[in-house]
Amino acid sequence: MSIVTEKRLRDRSGNTCEISGVDENLVVYVVEPKTEAIPENCILIAQSLKEQIENKELMNPNDWRGLSDSMWNENLPVQIVSWRMLARLKNHDLLDMMYLDEDALEWAKATGEDEDEEGKIIHKDSNGNILQDGDSVVLIKDLDVKGANFTAKRGAAVHNIKLVWDNAEQIEGRVENQHIVILTQYVKKTK
Template sequence: MTITEKKLHERSGSICEISGSTDNLVVYTVAPKTTESLENSILISKNLLDQINNPETTNANDWRGLSESMWSEHLPVQIVSWRMLARLKNHDLLDMMYLDEEALEWAKATGEADDDEGKIIHKDCNGNILQDGDSVVLIKDLDVKGANFTAKRGAPVHNIKLVWDNAEQIEGRVEGQHIVILTQYVKKTK
């Protein structure tokens, strides 16, 4: 158990900070933050975390605790609550929440609140959501059209850019070349 995980268990009383469940608890660092800490992370049940990472599996009944967690004194708990209320389109509770400008920017960082029904979501080969600035690795050798090289399997691609009109494409640098890569051939790295 990491120091942060131990402190999160102390902070929450070893319960999910969203649902109050005691089963299968894991540490979740709230995107786009990447450093596991009390200021960036929450203790959450694995079931809820799986739903955060895979929006199509969201079960509204599992999120009944949002009406309490939205009032948490801990900002990362508030951020996750806001995002899930936005995803579930629970505008009654969402309208009651207050986040200062910086916190609201953090909450909106994943685009959960965008009401674009046709919003393009980029996902890697495992279904993980990709965002601008993420790092990925190639999962197979790719012949690069228009250049005379093959991008090798396992090659890292840092600071990717999403192609906003095509959910199957990202841009990045491989061997110093700026290329377009199909998302089905990349895996997101931590």
């Protein structure tokens, strides 16, 4: 580990953990799969948090309360670790607020933790295409919208959908300026 890298990280973070803000037992953590210990690949983190990153069995959700602040950090490695830990803790409310560009998201997903298939909910359209937050879909059937007294017409485009995290058969979107829940079996993903 380079002394220069550690000094730059301490300067960058104000000598505190970039996740929790504590100022004791700090170590440099190279954010996988990066291997080069340069500031652009590393964060300064409390030893106890580093151990929890490396061993899921040690996870203590209370130790990660600082994620709601660190997710907004201007330094990409801090954002990556924040995203990964929010995903591990299944904090979809905060994850939904985060924005990572395509390359950053690829780095964040590189550990494969978000790909944990056990218990993962996958949303698919009527053709079996996987849906993601932000996708656009088209209705394939006229739908009576309960409580709104209108019919969402076949062919209506729904942009920037949101997935219902606890139900693989539902998405949310706007049709005729109404926010509605739509069953995935009645939509087709557009390119």
